[in-house]
Amino acid sequence: MTFCLRRRELVAGLGATAAAWPIVVWAQQPPMPVIGYLYSGPSPQPNGPDVSAFRAGLAEAGYFEGKNLAIEYRWGDANPARMRALAAELVNLRVAVLVAVGVNASAFAARDATSTIPIVIVFNDDPVQYGLVDSLSRPGGNVTGVTSMQNELAGKRLNLLHDMVPAAKTVAFLSGTPNFLTYRAQTSAVREAGQALNLDVLIVECRDDRDFESAFETMVQRRAGALMVGPFPIRNLDNTVALAARFKIPTMYFGPGFVAGGGLMSYSADFRANFRLAGAQYVARILKGAKPADLPVQQSTKFELVINLKTARALGLDIPPLVRALADEVIE
Numbered sequence: 001m002t003f004c005l006r007r008r009e010l011v012a013g014l015g016a017t018a019a020a021w022p023i024v025v026w027a028q029q030p031p032m033p034v035i036g037y038l039y040s041g042p043s044p045q046p047n048g049p050d051v052s053a054f055r056a057g058l059a060e061a062g063y064f065e066g067k068n069l070a071i072e073y074r075w076g077d078a079n080p081a082r083m084r085a086l087a088a089e090l091v092n093l094r095v096a097v098l099v100a101v102g103v104n105a106s107a108f109a110a111r112d113a114t115s116t117i118p119i120v121i122v123f124n125d126d127p128v129q130y131g132l133v134d135s136l137s138r139p140g141g142n143v144t145g146v147t148s149m150q151n152e153l154a155g156k157r158l159n160l161l162h163d164m165v166p167a168a169k170t171v172a173f174l175s176g177t178p179n180f181l182t183y184r185a186q187t188s189a190v191r192e193a194g195q196a197l198n199l200d201v202l203i204v205e206c207r208d209d210r211d212f213e214s215a216f217e218t219m220v221q222r223r224a225g226a227l228m229v230g231p232f233p234i235r236n237l238d239n240t241v242a243l244a245a246r247f248k249i250p251t252m253y254f255g256p257g258f259v260a261g262g263g264l265m266s267y268s269a270d271f272r273a274n275f276r277l278a279g280a281q282y283v284a285r286i287l288k289g290a291k292p293a294d295l296p297v298q299q300s301t302k303f304e305l306v307i308n309l310k311t312a313r314a315l316g317l318d319i320p321p322l323v324r325a326l327a328d329e330v331i332e
Contacts, residue, residue, distance in 0.1 A: 251265075
């Protein structure tokens with residue numbers, strides 16, 4: 001009898017002690033959401049400007065990598081097959097949101113990999129035209145994001161290049177394979193702008209890295225006085241900067257990174273603003289319960305003209321006052 005009483009007392013004592021323990025010991029912490037980040041290009045540093053802008057956007061909304069959010073980064077290396085495999089890999093990780101950025105192929109890979117996981121794109125062209133969303137105002141599915149309107153900017157780039165190099169009567173347009181809609185659309189826009197400016201537009205296809213050298217030789221043979229580079233997924237597109245310098249061809253690029261690396265000039269949407277927007281207005285809101293179908297696709301509203309003054313001098317060019325006045329940044 002004495003043993004039974006003591007045992008009951010012990011059990012009662014343990015129950016009272018357990019009840020006094022902090023509840024946190026027993027409760028499970030909610031899992032940290034994981035974001036899949038699929039970039040179409042070669043592996044940049046994780047603290048590159050686009051990634052930093054994306055993380056800054058998340059931070060604005062209260063999400064901090066490593067604290068209350070994890071990000072799985074994947075780099076497509078300009079290889080569509082690799083992008084498809086990486087998109088499938090991220091889907092298998094059951095990420096909360098799949099972010100697809102860079103050239104259009106990353107968005108297509110993400111779309112083909114899942115119809116349920118929310119996808120946020122930073123897209124070059126019109127996503128309606130490519131069947132990614134039903135409309136800009138009502139995307140309608142699991143895809144939404146920001147578009148940088150590359151096709152619409154093609155004619156503007158040619159106009160700015162002509163203002164910079166008015167003596168050039170033949171301007172080359174370095175394009176990718178015509179099998180893709182974006183290349184056909186940009187080629188058409190450049191030809192139309194060239195006709196309005198009374199310029200001879202030379203279309204030069206560059207399907208992979210091995211075509212660069214012969215492409216520039218063609219430009220020299222055809223006496224192209226300037227070059228405009230179209231956005232397309234080639235691993236070593238930076239080679240155009242070195243070749244343009246070697247052949248002394250004034251070149252307009254589609255992003256400021258080329259100008260920072262020695263290219264003459266670029267005109268583009270403010271990519272960092274787009275990446276920041278993707279983090280703050282899309283990923284963060286989806287994590288808080290918003291549906292992609294209810295988040296309108298936003299078009300870029302801020303654009304930037306960047307000029308490399310040192311490169312202009314090396315090419316013997318004086319920057320016209322009007323072009324300098326329009327420049328958002330002049331790299332000394």
